[in-house]
Amino acid sequence: MPCKKLLIADDDLKVLKALTVRLEAEGYEVIVCQDAYQALEMARRHRPDLLLLDINMPAGNGFSVQERIAKIEEIARIPVIYITGDASEAVDRNAHKLGARAIIHKPFKTEKLLETIRTALGYWNCESAA
Numbered sequence: 250m251p252c253k254k255l256l257i258a259d260d261d262l263k264v265l266k267a268l269t270v271r272l273e274a275e276g277y278e279v280i281v282c283q284d285a286y287q288a289l290e291m292a293r294r295h296r297p298d299l300l301l302l303d304i305n306m307p308a309g310n311g312f313s314v315q316e317r318i319a320k321i322e323e324i325a326r327i328p329v330i331y332i333t334g335d336a337s338e339a340v341d342r343n344a345h346k347l348g349a350r351a352i353i354h355k356p357f358k359t360e361k362l363l364e365t366i367r368t369a370l371g372y373w374n375c376e377s378a379a
Contacts, residue, residue, distance in 0.1 A: 252276040253298035253370050258288035258314065259332065260306045264355075268301070271359055272366075285309025289317050292324050299369055304333040304340060315347045328369045332357070 255277050259265050262283070269279045282291050286308040292300060300318070302311035315329050331344050334355040344352045350369040353362050 252278060254278040254280065254295065255299050255301060255366070256280045256282070256288065256291055256295065256297040257301045258282050258285065258291075258306060258311065259301075259303040260284060261303070264303075264332075268362075271363075275363060277366075283307070285311070285314045288314045292318055292327065293321065296324055297327060299366060300327055300329045301366075302329055302331055304331055304335055304344075312343055312347060315349070319347075330362075330365055330369055332362070 255272060257265060257268050257279060258281075259268075260283050265281045265283070269281055272279050280291055280295050280297060282288050284307040288300070288302065288306075292314070300314070302314055304311040311329075311331055311333070318327060319325050328350045329348070330350050331340075331352045332355060333340060333352065336354050341352055351365045353365060
């Protein structure tokens, strides 16, 4: 069984590149986009196993992406992890209300993100998913 497919939506190109390099090194298939509109369209088209969403992006935000995806039966159950620089209680409350699996605050340790992804996907590494 191939490793899982992750969609990353973030308007910061440096974050996208760094996450892509690291996640591909872990064996994940990575799809990237830079705004909320693209995130929704790419989720529909590629049906990823997990969404990594920034909250503040052009053309909407991570919350609006998750709300819209929840209304599309074929992709409604894709788990979401938010990656954000906003550490406010309101952001945490909204993310949990929408059913996010986790919130990772920038700057973050890559190992913590990898562990959170593995937990959200229900396994610890790509090899064990085979």
